[in-house]
Structure formats: structure tokens, C-alpha cells
Amino acid sequence: MRALDAILAVVWAPRCAACDDPLDAPTRGAVCGACWHRLPAIAAPVCDRCGVAVAAGDTRADSRCTNCRRTGGPPTARRAAGVHAGTLRAIVHAFKYDGRRSLARPLAQRMQDAGGDWLHDADVAVPVPLHAYRRWRRGFNQAADLAAHLGVPVVHALRRTRHTGRQVELSRAARLEALGGAFALARRSGRRPAGAAVRGRSVLLVDDVITTGATVEACAAVLRSAGARQVRALSAALAVAAQSQPPSPRQRRPAPVRRRCAPSPARRPDGGSSPEPA
Numbered sequence: 001m002r003a004l005d006a007i008l009a010v011v012w013a014p015r016c017a018a019c020d021d022p023l024d025a026p027t028r029g030a031v032c033g034a035c036w037h038r039l040p041a042i043a044a045p046v047c048d049r050c051g052v053a054v055a056a057g058d059t060r061a062d063s064r065c066t067n068c069r070r071t072g073g074p075p076t077a078r079r080a081a082g083v084h085a086g087t088l089r090a091i092v093h094a095f096k097y098d099g100r101r102s103l104a105r106p107l108a109q110r111m112q113d114a115g116g117d118w119l120h121d122a123d124v125a126v127p128v129p130l131h132a133y134r135r136w137r138r139g140f141n142q143a144a145d146l147a148a149h150l151g152v153p154v155v156h157a158l159r160r161t162r163h164t165g166r167q168v169e170l171s172r173a174a175r176l177e178a179l180g181g182a183f184a185l186a187r188r189s190g191r192r193p194a195g196a197a198v199r200g201r202s203v204l205l206v207d208d209v210i211t212t213g214a215t216v217e218a219c220a221a222v223l224r225s226a227g228a229r230q231v232r233a234l235s236a237a238l239a240v241a242a243q244s245q246p247p248s249p250r251q252r253r254p255a256p257v258r259r260r261c262a263p264s265p266a267r268r269p270d271g272g273s274s275p276e277p278a
């Protein structure tokens with residue numbers, strides 16, 4: 001492969017989808033090794049409700065963060081491969097908006113690491129669905145691509161009943177309201193009714209990014225009312241408080257010329273932490 005990499009690096013000169021540096025080994029994927037190494041992982045111990053790192057020195061046995069101890073935490077427990085910031089955010093954007101679908105496998109590997117025992121407990125993985133229009137525009141559902149590489153049987157048990165539009169500036173309460181009734185049980189999953197595929201099962205709900213969690217809770221509510229025994233959410237990235245986010249590698253250099261002009265929130269001046277549509 002080394003000779004082929006050397007030839008490709010000169011002739012084709014591909015660049016890393018996250019940092020835009022020239023790729024030394026193009027046959028190993030669209031993102032350079034240095035970027036995979038500097039992912040902003042969520043430091044253990046992780047809160048077993050909301051998935052954020054529990055503060056250093058907080059060693060109480062229930063492994064919940066201060067916030068979840070106070071509030072009880074979200075109804076659906078969450079885990080993620082990393083914080084939606086910096087390099088991971090750039091990788092997720094390249095995957096989702098630039099159509100770099102080959103990134104699904106390495107992202108899903110990191111989700112498997114983060115999911116740990118959840119992967120063994122799960123009977124089925126259910127990707128968060130896109131509305132048919134957005135699915136058609138994008139050409140793929142990023143959550144379904146990730147779910148396909150988790151080693152858990154995938155059931156397309158949900159559908160999006162309406163196009164909810166962009167929710168960039170919406171608060172969590174406004175998102176919850178906007179998403180009310182936006183998800184429903186799919187009529188069928190393969191050859192069986194979708195309800196039968198999740199009834200009594202432990203379900204791993206899969207998405208690319210968990211921002212406020214409104215989408216997760218809307219989907220989980222549908223799965224629970226269909227009889228799912230347990231619902232837990234696993235994502236590639238988890239949005240956390242903006243002040244703890246490192247800058248994206250792309251924010252430190254001039255914006256490269258992209259193949260497509262899809263919105264890339266990594267280059268927005270406001271640098272918001274929840275900028276993407278589904």
C-alpha cells in the first residue's frame with residue numbers, strides 16, 4: 001500500500017476531510033491519522049444518564065454528573081464517542097454534508113468503544129430517521145450509515161412524519177414543541193411490522209449528533225409506546241457547553257474550496273454548538 005499511497009499522494013493530492021492537510025496515506029481513508037488521534041473524547045468517568053464527563057474528583061458510586069443528580073437526568077440515557085467540537089465536529093460535517101460516507105465505519109468503531117456494554121445488551125439498533133425529502137436531498141441517512149457498522153441488527157422502526165426544518169436557534173423547549181408528533185412508528189421494517197421488531201426489545205437509538213436531546217426523547221417516546229423494553233441513545237458526537245469546546249481545525253486556516261456548497265457550520269462566524277439540521 002505504501003507505494004500506492006505515495007503515487008496517489010502526488011498524482012491525486014487528496015486532502016484530509018477534517019484539517020485539509022495533504023493526506024500521506026490516502027488508501028487509509030479520508031481523514032488523516034493525526035486528526036483521528038486528536039479527537040475530543042469524553043474523559044472517563046462518564047455520567048450514566050447524559051453521557052458527559054463527570055467532574056474530576058467526583059467519585060460517588062452512582063456515576064452521575066452533578067446536574068443529573070439534581071434533575072434526575074434525561075429520560076433516555078445517552079453516550080457518545082466524543083464532544084461535538086474541533087476535529088470530531090469537522091469529521092462529522094465531512095461525513096454528513098460532504099457525503100464522505102466512508103467515514104461511517106471509523107466513526108462507528110469509536111461509537112462501539114463508547115457504547116461498551118450497551119452494544120452487548122442491545123437487541124436492535126434503530127437509526128433516527130430523516131424526512132423523506134431530506135433523505136432524498138442528501139442521498140443517505142447518516143444515522144443509518146452509522147448504525148450499519150455497530151454490529152447490532154438494524155431495524156428501521158421510525159419514520160419522520162413531517163419536515164421540521166432548521167432548528168439552529170431554537171431552545172430545547174422550542175425544539176421539543178417543534179418535534180411534537182414529528183416521529184411515528186414505521187409501518188414495516190423489512191417484512192414484519194415495525195412494532196413487532198421493537199416490542200419487548202432493548203433498543204439502541206442511533207444518531208450522528210445529540211444536541212439538546214429533543215430528537216432523542218421524541219424518538220424514544222415512540223419506541224417506548226410501541227413496547228420497547230429499554231431505549232438508550234448512542235451518537236458519534238455530543239454537544240456540550242460551548243465554553244469547553246476547542247476550535248475546529250478548519251477555523252484556524254482559510255476556508256478550503258469545497259466540492260459542494262452545502263452549509264458547513266464549522267466555518268460560521270457565530271460558531272454555535274448546535275447548528276445543523278437533521
Ligand SMILES: [Zn+2]
Nearest residue numbers: 016019032035
Ligand atoms: Zn487531518
Ligand SMILES: [Zn+2]
Nearest residue numbers: 047050065068
Ligand atoms: Zn449527567
